[in-house]
Amino acid sequence: MGDSNTRYADIIIDISHEALDRVFQYRVPLSLWKEVRPGSRVFVPFGRGNRETEGYVVAIRPEADYEESKIKEILRVNTEGVSVESELIKVASFLKEQYGSTMIQALRTVLPVKAKMKPKEEVFITLSADIEAAQKLLAEWEQKHYVARARFLFLLIEKGRITKEEAVKGCNFPLKEIRRLAEQGIVKLESRIKYRNPFPELTKRSTGWPLNEEQQAVADNFQKDYDNGKRGTYLLYGVTGSGKTEVYLALIEQVLAKKKQVIVLIPEISLTYQTVRRFYERFGERIAVINSRMSKGEKSDACERIRAGEADVIIGARSALFAPAERLGLIIIDEEHDGAYKSDTSPKYHARETAVYRAGLCGASVVLGSATPSVEAYARALSGEYKLWTLKKRAGNAMLPTTQIIDLREEFKKGNRSIFSGELHKKIEERLAKKEQIMLFLNRRGFAGFVSCRACGQVIKCPHCDVTLTYHRNGKLRCHYCGYEEPFIKQCPICKSPHVAAFGLGTEKVEAALHAEFPTARVLRMDMDTTRRKHAHEEMLAAFSKGEADILLGTQMIVKGHDYANVTLVGILAADLSLHEQDFRSGEKTFQLLCQAAGRAGRGDKRGDVIIQTYSPEHYSITTAAEHSYENFFKEEYTYRQLMGYPPCAHMLVILVQSGDESQSVIARLRIEKMIEQSQVGQEVPVQILAPGQASLSKLKDVYRQVLYLKHKDKETLLDLKRRLEPVLEKHPMFAGITIQFDFDPLSHY
Numbered sequence: 001m002g003d004s005n006t007r008y009a010d011i012i013i014d015i016s017h018e019a020l021d022r023v024f025q026y027r028v029p030l031s032l033w034k035e036v037r038p039g040s041r042v043f044v045p046f047g048r049g050n051r052e053t054e055g056y057v058v059a060i061r062p063e064a065d066y067e068e069s070k071i072k073e074i075l076r077v078n079t080e081g082v083s084v085e086s087e088l089i090k091v092a093s094f095l096k097e098q099y100g101s102t103m104i105q106a107l108r109t110v111l112p113v114k115a116k117m118k119p120k121e122e123v124f125i126t127l128s129a130d131i132e133a134a135q136k137l138l139a140e141w142e143q144k145h146y147v148a149r150a151r152f153l154f155l156l157i158e159k160g161r162i163t164k165e166e167a168v169k170g171c172n173f174p175l176k177e178i179r180r181l182a183e184q185g186i187v188k189l190e191s192r193i194k195y196r197n198p199f200p201e202l203t204k205r206s207t208g209w210p211l212n213e214e215q216q217a218v219a220d221n222f223q224k225d226y227d228n229g230k231r232g233t234y235l236l237y238g239v240t241g242s243g244k245t246e247v248y249l250a251l252i253e254q255v256l257a258k259k260k261q262v263i264v265l266i267p268e269i270s271l272t273y274q275t276v277r278r279f280y281e282r283f284g285e286r287i288a289v290i291n292s293r294m295s296k297g298e299k300s301d302a303c304e305r306i307r308a309g310e311a312d313v314i315i316g317a318r319s320a321l322f323a324p325a326e327r328l329g330l331i332i333i334d335e336e337h338d339g340a341y342k343s344d345t346s347p348k349y350h351a352r353e354t355a356v357y358r359a360g361l362c363g364a365s366v367v368l369g370s371a372t373p374s375v376e377a378y379a380r381a382l383s384g385e386y387k388l389w390t391l392k393k394r395a396g397n398a399m400l401p402t403t404q405i406i407d408l409r410e411e412f413k414k415g416n417r418s419i420f421s422g423e424l425h426k427k428i429e430e431r432l433a434k435k436e437q438i439m440l441f442l443n444r445r446g447f448a449g450f451v452s453c454r455a456c457g458q459v460i461k462c463p464h465c466d467v468t469l470t471y472h473r474n475g476k477l478r479c480h481y482c483g484y485e486e487p488f489i490k491q492c493p494i495c496k497s498p499h500v501a502a503f504g505l506g507t508e509k510v511e512a513a514l515h516a517e518f519p520t521a522r523v524l525r526m527d528m529d530t531t532r533r534k535h536a537h538e539e540m541l542a543a544f545s546k547g548e549a550d551i552l553l554g555t556q557m558i559v560k561g562h563d564y565a566n567v568t569l570v571g572i573l574a575a576d577l578s579l580h581e582q583d584f585r586s587g588e589k590t591f592q593l594l595c596q597a598a599g600r601a602g603r604g605d606k607r608g609d610v611i612i613q614t615y616s617p618e619h620y621s622i623t624t625a626a627e628h629s630y631e632n633f634f635k636e637e638y639t640y641r642q643l644m645g646y647p648p649c650a651h652m653l654v655i656l657v658q659s660g661d662e663s664q665s666v667i668a669r670l671r672i673e674k675m676i677e678q679s680q681v682g683q684e685v686p687v688q689i690l691a692p693g694q695a696s697l698s699k700l701k702d703v704y705r706q707v708l709y710l711k712h713k714d715k716e717t718l719l720d721l722k723r724r725l726e727p728v729l730e731k732h733p734m735f736a737g738i739t740i741q742f743d744f745d746p747l748s749h750y
Ligand SMILES: Nc1ncnc2c1ncn2[C@@H]1O[C@H](COP(=O)(O)OP(=O)(O)OP(=O)(O)O)[C@@H](O)[C@H]1O
Pocket: 209, 210, 211, 212, 215, 238, 239, 240, 241, 242, 243, 244, 245, 246, 370, 371, 395, 396, 397, 560, 561, 562, 563, 599
């Protein structure tokens, strides 16, 4: 055990991704105990000459990993100003603590990418003359035997764009000559810096729409708090099409006026031209976009601009939360309910909580926006932890669509074996005749083989867990929460119908049905298959928005934040697929999908219709979505979570145990289970342990996965348990070669 009079600090010297594996240990002198914390900047003797070098403290420990006599001491703390790195290291420490991971994993998550060398400025040459003129010129030059010149022009015509090197070195055509061609308007020279603004053709508009009354009230409220120095977390709950983006733009303007920076998080899939251009139109060159398709160099460049303060509106997906903004004043999280805000690799952090933590460190506010807030966020808004803003009406003249629920069991009884109910069929024909557009949405979640009865809609569930059983290749039905199993009987337990089957309905099948029933309709199918190619997703949406198709058919990916004025019918083909996922959040996910999908209808001047086809017309997720009533949905859902002890009413910690050896993974899981059980003896309210054994994804890339679920109403109790467990898991010989991951309040099942 460590002497209680010693304290050690893990320090990183070179703060870049590449060097992150290397942590150096130093002793913290007693006089510095108070000051030295994760994130502190300190000076230490480093290297052979013990040069005084600056480093960052990333962790404090009571024990040393090396021989005591070899450990050097920290010299002093750098108190000059706070650096954004210090802040991000504190965030990493929070991630490790709250979500469970190693400090290195946490640091790699938060620290900005630094490319070793900044990318050189590259000069590109493109044609400015039209292609026919260029070809004529090429023929002329070839005739005159202008070899270099002709070679250059030929290459340019072929490739459309070449680099200066290709021209000068490859074609032996001097830069001086290229410049002359540019002066004559034949070619154009462009420097690579241009990529910073992907929308050079857009001109900055100074103002947007004048805000309507509801929007203005929100903007005023924020301004008042901000001016009074009040910072906090706000939940902007605004129905689909209520103009939340316009509100964000107004809030950003207020914060920029205070010379602060803003981070705007958008789900990756919505990070499209359509959304980003609205920010460009308002803020022009002050924007930096960070997305996962960027190269390391581009990311590093964006980070440099942010740190230098050249860019002060940062837009990106989840990881943009860690942008090195030194003057951060506001973090906006759009579509706050989206599952993509939770990381699926360690540390499995949630951007919402992490944003609130980071904002707290630097005196920023957080605005969460959604038409269908997560149960977590709304519960916190009701409890007063967040401030709630509501937009009840659609912006402009648009009205919320009318919604009709169609019971697919009735259709089956009537003898309709088509994918489309009679009502939906009729409405599709009407829209085609009127040249209005249609979106058909296929709920593909929970596709993985839940079993239901086509005659009565009954879904086969676990008797202990209120989740669906899933069909396994071994011919059994299984519960992924508790491990319960039963044989698959091809007869409905309720109505005795033999039409019991693992459910499945693919987009291709629907497309074929559309062609058969509506032969003249132009159909655009959007799913994982048709959008694999880069930019395919955006191109298809653009084509649909230009009216190049009558029907857009797709999965989840078509529901996100699109704004098409001509869409007046939205059909949801099988609304309940996601209801039967082996997941306590399935009711919430279904409600969100339905509302967001329905929200695409009638956003222009014409009122929209929504048809929801389902086998569970009485389920509250479906009825409340049809009423556009988030409040009613929330009441039902919250009661259910309370009853079952699910988040946010209680907390859940998943421990995932992985090993290449099956029996080792089982033994390790059993060992942990025993340790936890023993630790709970005598506890007034013990942690509840659910141990289904193998995860539903029981083997992944030859790694066996065992899982434990821990439940307790106090988050602290679970965090404390994790804290006590971690050092044991690290050192105990039983866990050598075993990977153990934590997931706090999971968003998906294991
Ligand atoms: N004050 C306003 N006056 C007129 N039109 C507006 C106003 N504010 C927003 N709009 C328009 O209303 C439409 C919906 O706005 P926006 O996309 O911001 O809504 P949203 O709340 O983000 O919707 P969703 O959650 O469905 O994505 C847009 O076309 C927008 O230009």
